[in-house]
Amino acid sequence: MSVGKDLYFECVGGASGDMCLGALVDLGFPVELLQESMDGLLGPGAVAFSHLHREEHGIRATQLEVKVLEESTHHRHLDRILSMIGDSALPDQVKAASSAVFRRLADAEGHVHGVPPEKVHFHEVGAVDAIADITGTCLGIHHLEVERVFAGPLKTGRGTIRAAHGVIPVPAPATLALVQGRTLEYLDLAGELTTPTGAALLCTLSEERLSLTIRPERTGYGCGSKTFPGLPNLLRATLGAAEDTGCGHQHHGCHDTQEHHCRHGNDQHHEHGGE
Numbered sequence: 001m002s003v004g005k006d007l008y009f010e011c012v013g014g015a016s017g018d019m020c021l022g023a024l025v026d027l028g029f030p031v032e033l034l035q036e037s038m039d040g041l042l043g044p045g046a047v048a049f050s051h052l053h054r055e056e057h058g059i060r061a062t063q064l065e066v067k068v069l070e071e072s073t074h075h076r077h078l079d080r081i082l083s084m085i086g087d088s089a090l091p092d093q094v095k096a097a098s099s100a101v102f103r104r105l106a107d108a109e110g111h112v113h114g115v116p117p118e119k120v121h122f123h124e125v126g127a128v129d130a131i132a133d134i135t136g137t138c139l140g141i142h143h144l145e146v147e148r149v150f151a152g153p154l155k156t157g158r159g160t161i162r163a164a165h166g167v168i169p170v171p172a173p174a175t176l177a178l179v180q181g182r183t184l185e186y187l188d189l190a191g192e193l194t195t196p197t198g199a200a201l202l203c204t205l206s207e208e209r210l211s212l213t214i215r216p217e218r219t220g221y222g223c224g225s226k227t228f229p230g231l232p233n234l235l236r237a238t239l240g241a242a243e244d245t246g247c248g249h250q251h252h253g254c255h256d257t258q259e260h261h262c263r264h265g266n267d268q269h270h271e272h273g274g275e
Helices: 017-027 031-042 078-086 092-113 128-143 173-178 196-205
Strands: 005-011 047-056 059-068 146-151 154-158 160-163 166-169 184-190 214-223 234-242
Touching (some): 017 196, 031 078, 031 128, 047 214, 078 128, 092 196
Parallel strands (some): 154 184
Antiparallel strands (some): 005 234, 047 059, 160 166
């Protein structure tokens, strides 16, 4: 059995579900495997993935597009999403990690709307593209044989954005609930940088490190479709061996993620800023 690797996410710009996937594809996660797995989870023809390489401030990055081909108009509750994941053919570690991310999203959305997590309607984060983003990211981390996931500070812009319930502030209330206990850097930029899906993925799966010593093996860059003045819209993911500092809090990774670990810590799919 091969030795697990460490993965370090850096929010050069922001973080969204498609940027997480783009960075992992740039690291070597095959889009064909992603498509095959999502066909099994969501049904053939539900979603299609495409990717392209483009330069962001002179840095070549992968932009991954999740195109929803067939989407139900019915809202999904947490139990329905967890059942879909649990009944799928995904590896057990991926099921556990994906379910933990969705539970954390439900907690945050429930807190914002004043309802229990199980009553949350996933009309934004529960859309087909969000399911693909979350399970796809967890599958990519598993495929790359990552044992530990680390992340630096998250970033946010300012202003307002339009979501399912109307105009909301940046960062989105759900994002702000998700990043409690983490370092959040406010930038003087108009627009959303870190989305709820991006925040849920990084805050559930990773341990925050403000500094890290790592022996890099390779690096991937995921980019969003939006551009911001003076800021590369990039999420960088470095795969390698990190020095163990013995911090001991939040040891995550899709090879050993369990719910008790992960709980510490557009009018459709709310992914404005990272895309």
